[in-house]
Amino acid sequence: AQTVTQSQPEMSVQEAETVTLSCTYDTSESNYYLFWYKQPPSRQMILVIRQEAYKQQNATENRFSVNFQKAAKSFSLKISDSQLGDTAMYFCAFMKQGGGADGLTFGKGTHLIIQP
């Protein structure tokens, strides 16, 4: 079974700063996907970014980028020029290729607070 660990229960930064959220995972699979989901106070789960394990290039989506270190099983999320609307719970998630019974395995989440 896979495990996903987010070691930072809560983080707080000033608006416009850059912040990095940590995520490590444990798996014996060689083909898998990694995701970061955002959950604002509205509770909606929103996909922020995804990474295929077979791709060496780190994924980026506008102000969001990841640092994917496959050998270290690390998948951190960097948010540049943080905005008040980035305040939310952030979940790191793992899915092996084929999904199925395991579905998405989530970390426990990091509560990110952007201060004005």
Add this chain to the structure above:
Amino acid sequence: EAQVTQNPRYLITVTGKKLTVTCSQNMNHEYMSWYRQDPGLGLRQIYYSMNVEVTDKGDVPEGYKVSRKEKRNFPLILESPSPNQTSLYFCASSWSGDHTGELFFGEGSRLTVL
């Protein structure tokens, strides 16, 4: 608009009173699943369905039932709810079980069992 719709969004009920949380998607997705979210535990999969009439257990299936008679609908049934099923529930769907595309989530259903 592409969406996953759950009902009810909020429900307070009592122990033992059967209830159903409905989930419907309009994207013709094959794969659907249910998760529960609890503080400090993240999201955990309850049941999933790879296609019509194909369902299987996830990580925490005890106390729940599902059915998939139509492609678009995947209701979650609590035959005899108990207080430990108080949680935030999410339905999700995707094109296929291997999730090469995005997993779309509903807006969540807050269930309280007294």
